[in-house]
Amino acid sequence: MRLGKRASAAPPLEPSPQALAAAEHLAHLVRIPTVTPPPGPLSEADQALFTVYREELERLYPRVFAAAEVETPGRAGLLLRVPGQFAERPVLLMAHQDVVPVPADWAAEGWEHPPFDGVISGGRVHGRGTLDDKGAMVVALEALESLLTDGWSPLRDLYLFFGGDEESHGAAAVEAVSLLEERGVEPWMVLDEGGAVATEAFPTLRRPMAVIGASEKGLMTLRLTVESLGGHASTPPRESAPGILARALVAIEDHPFPAAVHDVSIEMLEGVAPHVARPMRGLLKRAGRRRAVLARIMPRLGPELAAMVRTTAAITQLEGSPAQNVLATRATAVINVRVAVGSSCDEAVEHLRGAIDDPRVAIDVVEASEPSPVSPTGDDARWRALGAAIGESYPDAVTVPYIMLAASDARHVARISPAVYRFSPLAMDKAQREAIHGPNENVEISALGAGVTFYRALLTGDALGPSDPARSRD
Known part of the structure; x- marks a missing residue:
């Protein structure tokens, strides 16, 4: 040349x-x-x-x-x-x-x-x-x-x-x-x-x-249900079944599961450490001693890395009234839960129950498999x-x-x-x-x-x- x-x-x-x-x-x-x-x-x-x-x-x-x-x-x-x-x-x-x-x-x-x-x-x-x-x-x-x-x-x-x-x-x-x-x-x-x-x-x-x-991760499907009297939409109650359910869903998104970095994730982070840019390299090389820091940082780096360090709950399906002018006698939501390795389906349900903190919202486990x-x-x-x-x-x-x-x-x-x-x-x-x-x-x-x-x-x-x-x- x-x-x-x-x-x-x-x-x-x-x-x-x-x-x-x-x-x-x-x-x-x-x-x-x-x-x-x-x-x-x-x-x-x-x-x-x-x-x-x-x-x-x-x-x-x-x-x-x-x-x-x-x-x-x-x-x-x-x-x-x-x-x-x-x-x-x-x-x-x-x-x-x-x-x-x-x-x-x-x-x-x-x-x-x-x-x-x-x-x-x-x-x-x-x-x-x-x-x-x-x-x-x-x-x-x-x-x-x-x-x-x-x-x-x-x-x-x-x-x-x-x-x-x-x-x-x-x-x-x-x-x-x-x-x-x-x-x-x-x-x-x-x-x-x-x-x-x-x-x-x-x-x-x-x-x-x-x-x-x-x-x-484990896989769990939950159904949240709120019951009410229903009736004509021209005379709505102060609190409706969909409204109560909506507050529960907002509470779920406002209270994410705690983050923790599993040993497998530590091995992954230490494995990529030699190949990333210098500012991050030092942190990842010592990932095993920086779990708490990584648990705070990873959820901010995008949904894939966030999901690696915590159980997730995604709202996937909603159902309410069968007609536009009828109050719902029942409002339901389906939640797709991916349970973090090191946790359990029971722990996930308890976290969601505490986040919702409303006995009017019934939580039923449709299916579950552990991590x-x-x-x-x-x-x-x-x-x-x-x-x-x-x-x-x-x-x-x-x-x-x-x-x-x-x-x-x-x-x-x-x-x-x-x-x-x-x-x-x-x-x-x-x-x-x-x-x-x-x-x-x-x-x-x-x-x-x-x-x-x-x-x-x-x-x-x-x-x-x-x-x-x-x-x-x-």
Whole structure:
């Protein structure tokens, strides 16, 4: 290069053949609108839709389905077992087939492409499910299909579970876990959706951040109810049921749960410390001794970091009078509570009861699941295996544990496995993360290629099963 002349920017790399194949397959699966079915038995229409989806999986990944024993637990669940040389210490990989619904007027919601058209444009696959969670399912299957094509076979039994109703609390996963439990299957490691290779996720961190969920928050649905006499809207009482309920809801938002920084979050903060700007670096390097300071700072740095350090309560549904000129005899609100690891559902209810401080507001628990146990990190062989696979697929990423804020099917597996992790090996920027369950969900084709590389590295690594099985039985 001559001095005085500026080097031209390197042209963007063309996606690899495996990335392009994964993109085409994902786009095809997005076009099958496997929206989470309502509670109860599957309708004929939903059954037909999930049957078509399974048939397409079998067509796209013939070697996987030929090698596997296939069962269908629950509502449209798929449980595959690819036998290895050894049945002990099996590995379970998970994803889900179902997706959240899209409004009928999807264009008004802001979608740039029809959500179920599986459009490939601008180096990305667009559509509902590309990130949550068909993209992760595709890269796992692409990796396994390619390995089987190469003549590889797993050292230890490999299970795959693809839920059909994860977005409605995972009844299929519950049944699949019960089947495994009855058979004495105790997965040595479980990997489901959750974290990602995130950019723009942490202040001043310029490198990608591969966050692996070592635990996940508990999930609770509460219904708040206020009763009153009702009557004609022309003669309203001084206090109405909706008014009393409204004050209760304001009280909930005015009294957030106390913040506390869990050990997993400390490990995450200390892990990113060497890679952030200097003013923050010193604080994070000593995160374990600065918990109180961090508990005050993190809630101010955005909703993601705020949710990492406390239980959250979101008001999601409201109901009052059935008519515009009738006083409500009952007003209700649904509260979605995500319970912090280290707390409990009972503690969350008591906090809300104290914040509302009004006996006229009844609080009923509709459903509840406690926070998940914390899986091993540090020098554990399974954690090292995940880190090594990330190093192969995203060499610039900083790998750290975190507490998953949302809920996944993985929480149902925690009772039969000592190591349950939540990580999708897909790159996601801030806009992509915000598009999950929203408009313009999309995944980069290059990220799909990296995801295939991740799963190939994970499945053939020394911890899970080397390419030469004679090398190790551990």
